[in-house]
Amino acid sequence: MVHNGIEYGDMQLIAESYHVLKTLGGLASADLASTFQKWNEGVLQSFLIEITAEIFKKKDPNGKGSLVENILDKAGQKGTGKWTVQEALELGVPIPTMAAAVDARSLSSRKEERVEAAKLFKIPSASAVEKGDSLVQATHDALYCSKIMSYAQGMAMLSAASKAYTWNLKLNEIASLWKGGCIIRARFLDSIRKAYETNTELKNLILDPFMRAEVSRSVPGLRKIVSLAAASGIPVPAFSASLAYFDSYVTANLPQNLTQAQRDFFGAHTYERIDNPGSLVHTEW
Amino acid sequence: MVHNGIEYGDMQLIAESYHVLKTLGGLASADLASTFQKWNEGVLQSFLIEITAEIFKKKDPNGKGSLVENILDKAGQKGTGKWTVQEALELGVPIPTMAAAVDARSLSSRKEERVEAAKLFKIPSASAVEKGDSLVQATHDALYCSKIMSYAQGMAMLSAASKAYTWNLKLNEIASLWKGGCIIRARFLDSIRKAYETNTELKNLILDPFMRAEVSRSVPGLRKIVSLAAASGIPVPAFSASLAYFDSYVTANLPQNLTQAQRDFFGAHTYERIDNPGSLVHTEW
Secondary structure, eight states: OHHHHHHHHHHHHHHHHHHHHHHTSOOOHHHHHHHHHHHTTTTTOBHHHHHHHHHHHOBOTTSSSBGGGGBOOOOOOOSHHHHHHHHHHHHTOOOHHHHHHHHHHHHHHOHHHHHHHHHHSOOOOGGGOOOSHHHHHHHHHHHHHHHHHHHHHHHHHHHHHHHHTTOOOOHHHHHHHHTSSSTTOBTHHHHHHHHHHHOTTOSSGGGSHHHHHHHHHHHHHHHHHHHHHHHHTOOOHHHHHHHHHHHHHTOSSOTHHHHHHHHHHHHOOOEEETTEEEEEEOOOO | OHHHHHHHHHHHHHHHHHHHHHHTTOOOHHHHHHHHHHHTTTTTOBHHHHHHHHHHHOBOTTSSSBGGGGBOOOOOOOSHHHHHHHHHHHHTOOOHHHHHHHHHHHHHHOHHHHHHHHHHSOOOOGGGOOOSHHHHHHHHHHHHHHHHHHHHHHHHHHHHHHHHTTOOOOHHHHHHHHTSSSTTOBTHHHHHHHHHHHOTTOSOGGGSHHHHHHHHHHHHHHHHHHHHHHHHTOOOHHHHHHHHHHHHHTOSSOTHHHHHHHHHHHHOOOEEETTEEEEEEOOOO
16 A cells, blocks of 8 residues: 555656646657656666656657647546555654645546636746756756655655554565565665665664765755746645655754644643653643 | 644644744744734734734743743644544545644654754755745735635535535535634634635635635745745745645646556556547557
8 A cells, every 4th residue: 555655656746747847847748758768767767757758759649749748637546545645644654745646636637627727817927937957957856855755754654554553564675575566666665675774773764874865965956846836836746745844854943832832822732841841831821 | 623624724834934934034932923913913813823922922931031932842633633634535625735734743743853853964054034024924925825725625625525425514604603713713714604605606715706816916925935945944834735736726737647648558547638538548558
């Protein structure tokens, strides 16, 4: 099930990369085919990137350019993505990249509503358009960094499930199994296997020294794409969820002290003080 | 339950506003108190904004400045937010703002992990710092626009539940009930009541003419804050989820044509053509 949740995430991240490259970068199908083909020779090497390049090469049998541009943008789903997100909520493990992917398919299926809504709102003009290699490189890095976040979420979920249900899962072996013919098979899984072989108690995949270096190198690209997309009206739910996951995870002081104050104000739910953690306090606000 | 899901969303959006104003704007507790007090006189008027202003005014009884700054940033939850998101997934209705709020509480509770992770990654320097009224106004608009998206998601969920379980819910009456003393009580609910009184078949709250105008006016502020936060390393999961929801909903052509092509490539799941919707096609890719 978690494999399929990750698959949803991978596919949505590739879809957002395509949207950004096509809309902001002006890349046509032939450019997209060669871009994904090139990406398949590097850190992103995987079955899904490989077939994406093939898809962009495929001509429409009815003679209307490339086939993919003639396909309706209503994504179906069989339920495994949904179950993954529901179970992650049960375990209390955030998997926002995968959750965004499930929602994106649901929203895409409301095609008629979207077409009507599009007529009623003005989308920002493409003033943020940025062509050329720097956009392609930033998109590559955004995809790679988000993919690391998504797999980190999936592994954290498996780790929590293993504890909750005393399954004694070996995460290195799972990463290794996923290399053997399944849809998310990717070179990247070798690095995940190594990370959990080196440290079976790893709290989060991004804390592994190799992954940490990869994230640090690629996160500026993700920041750039999320900023550009927000300014340009391009929906990037999985990219932005991945970035928010990272920025939340590496922020020592989050604003949930205010949330705790509010909960204590209206419901006397109590809070802990920074200078006396572990002790529950209530204030008459 | 949906009331409580919306409450989670409201609280997280207020927390993100606080984080942005404090970190990017340099606002101290006294400035924050007066900002939220002022906001409580306008379109954001609500119980939660009112108590937020009160919270920022409260001095620490131990003499360490304002009380809220001495509260630990580990948010608790009782489960109603989680149930809302799980049930929304069951109904196939995206409620990403609320989902982000639930995840944000979970991530906040991993305080020790975050403190350790913060030492391992370099956060962007505050080069994006923008002081003064324009940041405060953009944050106000980001909060308002995101709040509209969150309530639109909640109402869409109730509408779907009403159909699925033949409850015959009156959304105008629900909005009216929520004005009567509950935690999300707000001036804003009057506009929601009116929207569903005028059109009981409204497909999405943002399509109501009044809401549409409010969204059009406030969404540039949301774009600005999401862009700035992404560049500055400030996690804004609920702001960015709200923007992605809007941008997805008003985009006539999403990139899920690629998702459908991939699903057909690896699983023969079939797709529809733009020029022949309703008819399922499979291609030998």
